[in-house]
Amino acid sequence: MNTHEMYQTADAILDRCGREQRSVIAVLQGIQEHYRYLPRELFPYLAEQLGVSEARLYSVATFYENFSLDPKGHFVIKVCDGTACHVRKSIPILERLRSDLGLSDKKVTTDDLLFTVETVSCLGACGLAPVITVNDKVHPGMTPDKASELIKQLREELQNADNA
Amino acid sequence: MTNKETMLIDGVPVEINGEKNLLELIRKAGISLPTFCYHSELSVYGACRMCMVENERGGLEAACSTPPRAGMSIRTNTERLRRYRRVILELLLANHCRDCTTCENNGQCKLQSLAKRFNIEGVRFPNTAEKPLIENSSVSVVRDAHKCILCGDCVRMCNEVQNVGAIDFARRGSKMTISTAFDVPLAESPCVGCGQCAAVCPTGAIVVKNDVEKVWKALDDKNTRVSVQIAPAVRVALGQAFGLPGGENSMGKIVAALRRMGFDSIFDTSTGADLTVLEESGELAARLEEGGHELPLFSSCCPAWVRFCETRFPELLPNVSSCKSPMQMFAAVIREQARASSRRHVHVAVMPCTAKKYEARRSEFCPDGKPDVDYVLTTQELVRMIRESNLIFSELEPEAVDMPFGTMTGAGVIFGVTGGVTEAVLRRLASDKSNSGLMRLAYTGVRGLEGVKETTVEVGGKPVRIAMVSGLGNAAKLIERIRQGEHFDFVEVMACPGGCINGAGQPFVPAEEKAQRSAGLYAADKLCSIKRSEENPLMMSLYGGILKGRVHELLHVHYGAGEEERHG
Numbered sequence: 001m002n003t004h005e006m007y008q009t010a011d012a013i014l015d016r017c018g019r020e021q022r023s024v025i026a027v028l029q030g031i032q033e034h035y036r037y038l039p040r041e042l043f044p045y046l047a048e049q050l051g052v053s054e055a056r057l058y059s060v061a062t063f064y065e066n067f068s069l070d071p072k073g074h075f076v077i078k079v080c081d082g083t084a085c086h087v088r089k090s091i092p093i094l095e096r097l098r099s100d101l102g103l104s105d106k107k108v109t110t111d112d113l114l115f116t117v118e119t120v121s122c123l124g125a126c127g128l129a130p131v132i133t134v135n136d137k138v139h140p141g142m143t144p145d146k147a148s149e150l151i152k153q154l155r156e157e158l159q160n161a162d163n164a
Numbered sequence: 165m166t167n168k169e170t171m172l173i174d175g176v177p178v179e180i181n182g183e184k185n186l187l188e189l190i191r192k193a194g195i196s197l198p199t200f201c202y203h204s205e206l207s208v209y210g211a212c213r214m215c216m217v218e219n220e221r222g223g224l225e226a227a228c229s230t231p232p233r234a235g236m237s238i239r240t241n242t243e244r245l246r247r248y249r250r251v252i253l254e255l256l257l258a259n260h261c262r263d264c265t266t267c268e269n270n271g272q273c274k275l276q277s278l279a280k281r282f283n284i285e286g287v288r289f290p291n292t293a294e295k296p297l298i299e300n301s302s303v304s305v306v307r308d309a310h311k312c313i314l315c316g317d318c319v320r321m322c323n324e325v326q327n328v329g330a331i332d333f334a335r336r337g338s339k340m341t342i343s344t345a346f347d348v349p350l351a352e353s354p355c356v357g358c359g360q361c362a363a364v365c366p367t368g369a370i371v372v373k374n375d376v377e378k379v380w381k382a383l384d385d386k387n388t389r390v391s392v393q394i395a396p397a398v399r400v401a402l403g404q405a406f407g408l409p410g411g412e413n414s415m416g417k418i419v420a421a422l423r424r425m426g427f428d429s430i431f432d433t434s435t436g437a438d439l440t441v442l443e444e445s446g447e448l449a450a451r452l453e454e455g456g457h458e459l460p461l462f463s464s465c466c467p468a469w470v471r472f473c474e475t476r477f478p479e480l481l482p483n484v485s486s487c488k489s490p491m492q493m494f495a496a497v498i499r500e501q502a503r504a505s506s507r508r509h510v511h512v513a514v515m516p517c518t519a520k521k522y523e524a525r526r527s528e529f530c531p532d533g534k535p536d537v538d539y540v541l542t543t544q545e546l547v548r549m550i551r552e553s554n555l556i557f558s559e560l561e562p563e564a565v566d567m568p569f570g571t572m573t574g575a576g577v578i579f580g581v582t583g584g585v586t587e588a589v590l591r592r593l594a595s596d597k598s599n600s601g602l603m604r605l606a607y608t609g610v611r612g613l614e615g616v617k618e619t620t621v622e623v624g625g626k627p628v629r630i631a632m633v634s635g636l637g638n639a640a641k642l643i644e645r646i647r648q649g650e651h652f653d654f655v656e657v658m659a660c661p662g663g664c665i666n667g668a669g670q671p672f673v674p675a676e677e678k679a680q681r682s683a684g685l686y687a688a689d690k691l692c693s694i695k696r697s698e699e700n701p702l703m704m705s706l707y708g709g710i711l712k713g714r715v716h717e718l719l720h721v722h723y724g725a726g727e728e729e730r731h732g
Contacts, residue, residue, distance in 0.1 A: 053328075
């Protein structure tokens with residue numbers, strides 16, 4: 001990754017959120033939104049600018065489930081496994097996605113950095129159960145077959161974008 | 165306060181005198197309420213719940229985080245509280261390694277002593293303790309994450325007092341650990357090796373690295389001559405471990421013990437400190453003469469400070485004195501002198517400090533790859549060795565250190581307390597060489613255990629502005645002030661709060677008892693017949709002998725000259 005570009009991105013976020021201790025979470029959220037994860041390379045700079053130690057940033061980043069220190073795929077697929085989705089068979093959907101993409105509960109992102117599959121506890125859309133989201137777009141009433149179809153569509157989408 | 169406010173502790177009226185929390189008041193009232201996570205010098209964390217007290221309505225309050233109020237009535241020892249404390253201890257012990265007999269912290273562990281105090285006869289929960297998870301990348305401290313009770317004392321010490329921020333909590337819930345950023349080994353973190361985390365750790369989760377066996381091995385080798393130097397601060401702390409009163413100077417007994425243990429020559433680091441005084445005062449005088457310096461000269465005796473400066477303020481390195489620390493100056497001289505003999509020579513330094521272990525390993529102090537100081541022992545390690553030698557310390561007859569480096573001055577002795585280096589340098593620089601002038605120096609604001617002291621002293625007709633800070637957090641704050649434009653000529657920095665007397669290698673005592681050690685050193689200074697370093701007759705012979713033409717090589721160092729290597 002281009003370091004210069006990274007610092008510029010970080011600076012923009014720091015300017016927006018403020019360079020002080022209490023902005024730590026807001027800044028990390030901003031960084032995560034941009035990169036879909038928290039790049040380790042940025043920690044020394046963020047720590048210096050926010051006036052906290054790197055260890056403290058790491059502490060915050062590892063405390064919240066939502067922050068990721070590992071790069072995520074182009075498509076982040078979240079499978080809801082809240083109670084409603086669970087009883088309406090969310091697990092077979094999760095299993096299908098994982099087997100289609102060669103992923104597991106340990107390995108959540110494909111090597112080509114295209115797909116990340118993770119579970120969430122509840123998306124608050126229980127009426128649409130079982131639900132998955134792709135980069136925050138909601139797909140209701142899923143089945144394993146629909147999930148496989150969705151993966152295919154996403155791949156095509158990406159190919160078309162590449163060709164264009 | 166005109167109307168004294170009172171409250172009831174276990175039915176006894178107690179006067180409130182501005183105590184910050186109930187815990188302080190309860191302890192003043194003579195009740196030693198148990199705690200893991202409370203230290204008066206750190207912020208209140210309220211995690212361990214051992215200090216819970218019961219109020220008149222039967223509610224429970226954590227004494228450490230409740231301010232005392234007039235008319236309050238609390239109980240500190242009820243059936244319910246005893247039960248709670250026991251359950252907390254049982255839960256902590258459930259996943260704790262209970263091999264106390266082989267634990268490095270055996271006998272000093274708070275968990276162990278509280279388990280004994282509260283009569284824990286068995287733990288009803290399944291034992292989920294895991295095998296030790298040792299992290300020994302640092303040359304100063306060793307961590308075992310599985311002995312950690314997550315009280316956070318080390319984290320707050322590292323962040324609040326030392327401002328180093330090498331460690332913090334990571335993850336959460338049952339997966340929570342104390343960790344460096346990205347779990348890198350401590351040696352690759354910003355850790356400066358001050359060891360204060362180990363000093364406050366209530367269990368064996370962070371302990372000082374133990375080099376005792378290596379020293380025994382050297383002592384047992386007939387073909388090796390082992391010399392040793394003892395730092396000033398050691399003499400006023402070691403005795404405490406053997407039941408002597410806090411702050412009592414037991415230098416003579418320490419020398420006797422070392423000799424019995426087989427050390428061939430025994431020296432006092434105060435002699436090395438005299439060399440430091442002469443060199444550092446020379447450097448300061450030259451700077452003052454030149455004039456026009458915006459930035460101060462920083463002292464360089466404390467290796468944790470030097471490391472802190474290197475990692476945090478590398479741009480200030482040119483302002484750090486080029487003098488080696490007393491230990492390294494003295495070691496270089498002792499090494500030179502030992503060259504005359506054909507026997508293998510091992511040099512040991514007994515220090516109050518864990519960062520000295522790191523300093524001794526720095527490449528600057530390993531000419532030709534061999535360190536000038538082979539092993540650094542902390543005061544606590546020496547205590548261990550004395551115990552292992554079966555010596556009855558309190559009954560040892562005091563003995564004197566060896567020649568040819570047997571003379572030291574009061575100036576060298578007071579190096580062990582914050583402000584001591586400054587006072588010693590001022591004794592050399594002050595134009596008033598009379599006895600009363602010497603005594604007046606003590607009242608210029610150089611003494612006292614405050615974290616930041618400032619004073620202005622006249623040297624050669626010019627005012628010299630001096631700051632003395634202890635605790636790296638205070639150092640960072642002072643540097644910020646200097647950056648804002650405040651002017652100082654000389655800044656003494658000691659990483660440990662109060663100076664070396666409270667180094668992490670010393671037996672741990674609560675904050676209240678620390679002043680005794682400083683009093684002990686000033687008393688030792690009074691007993692020295694020579695007070696000023698330049699009057700030490702040994703200095704003249706050294707400068708005319710071993711040091712002739714080699715002052716720069718043996719006594720000075722250039723930090724930051726490509727030293728990228730971390731301690732490890």
